[in-house]
Amino acid sequence: MSSLLEISGLSKQFERDNTATVALRDFDLSIEEGTFVSILGRSGCGKSTMLNLLSGLTRPSSGTVHYQGSVLNGPNVDIGYLTQSDTLMPWRDVVRNVEMPLEIRGESKEKRREVAQALIAKVGLSGFENHYPRELSGGMRRRASLARMLAGAPKTLLMDEPFGALDAQLRNELQEELLRLWQGSGQTVVFVTHDIEEALLLGDRVVVLGQLGRILLDEPINIPRPRSVDETRIDPTFVALHKKLAAALKEGSTA
Numbered sequence: 217m218s219s220l221l222e223i224s225g226l227s228k229q230f231e232r233d234n235t236a237t238v239a240l241r242d243f244d245l246s247i248e249e250g251t252f253v254s255i256l257g258r259s260g261c262g263k264s265t266m267l268n269l270l271s272g273l274t275r276p277s278s279g280t281v282h283y284q285g286s287v288l289n290g291p292n293v294d295i296g297y298l299t300q301s302d303t304l305m306p307w308r309d310v311v312r313n314v315e316m317p318l319e320i321r322g323e324s325k326e327k328r329r330e331v332a333q334a335l336i337a338k339v340g341l342s343g344f345e346n347h348y349p350r351e352l353s354g355g356m357r358r359r360a361s362l363a364r365m366l367a368g369a370p371k372t373l374l375m376d377e378p379f380g381a382l383d384a385q386l387r388n389e390l391q392e393e394l395l396r397l398w399q400g401s402g403q404t405v406v407f408v409t410h411d412i413e414e415a416l417l418l419g420d421r422v423v424v425l426g427q428l429g430r431i432l433l434d435e436p437i438n439i440p441r442p443r444s445v446d447e448t449r450i451d452p453t454f455v456a457l458h459k460k461l462a463a464a465l466k467e468g469s470t471a
């Protein structure tokens with residue numbers, strides 16, 4: 217069976233003032249359809265560069281990304297990307313931002329509003345439907361962006377540290393909500409984080425990256441679902457894997 221995403225020999229370097237910075241070197245990874253893959257790595261190891269390449273938004277210096285068997289040459293409507301930077305439309309309020317993907321798809325006004333309102337409630341933004349992005353906190357903007365991405369119901373979701381800026385309690389609530397929404401959806405998720413606990417709570421598999429995207433560990437996470445944050449944290453498998461991933465990250469940063 218071929219994988220949904222097949223990444224081979226992927227490298228990216230940036231040129232500036234006649235100096236080249238290598239961000240990712242010779243990266244290979246296969247991602248199966250319907251799986252939730254956490255990509256764990258320290259700051260600067262090339263995670264965002266890798267997601268940009270998977271989204272088709274940037275072109276590799278060498279290597280290829282195959283999506284559903286075809287080379288990915290540009291953005292694909294099936295792939296939703298929640299970037300680290302804010303991409304909400306400043307002139308649209310929250311509900312109209314969230315409605316955007318549905319609008320593009322030509323859904324009726326009633327349907328758009330219904331789906332958007334439900335997602336806004338799920339990300340905890342009820343009451344802020346008519347606020348503009350500038351009137352929201354950073355964490356609220358992240359949540360609005362998340363709701364907008366989910367509104368498009370893409371087959372594949374690329375998420376770059378979506379909960380990094382949130383307080384611990386809200387982060388846990390949204391992690392659980394994301395799992396609820398994902399479970400049974402058939403969607404494939406590539407979730408980038410530098411948080412070991414988050415990678416383990418969410419993923420079917422955690423891929424640990426070192427410098428230049430070198431794969432330090434590729435570990436299946438056999439913790440039963442549905443997972444609640446509080447119960448999973450004390451699961452013996454979770455505790456053992458936490459140690460293993462921490463050791464891999466540490467080793468990678470000194471290698």
Ligand SMILES: Nc1ncnc2c1ncn2[C@@H]1O[C@H](COP(=O)(O)OP(=O)(O)OP(=O)(O)O)[C@@H](O)[C@H]1O
Binds near residue numbers: 237238239258259410
């Ligand atoms: N547009 C760019 N121009 C030049 N260098 C870049 C560019 N984008 C990324 N880099 C460099 O590539 C390397 C990897 O960056 P990247 O943003 O992919 O890391 P990351 O793992 O996502 O980090 P973080 O967790 O802090 O977001 C870094 O050394 C960074 O400085």
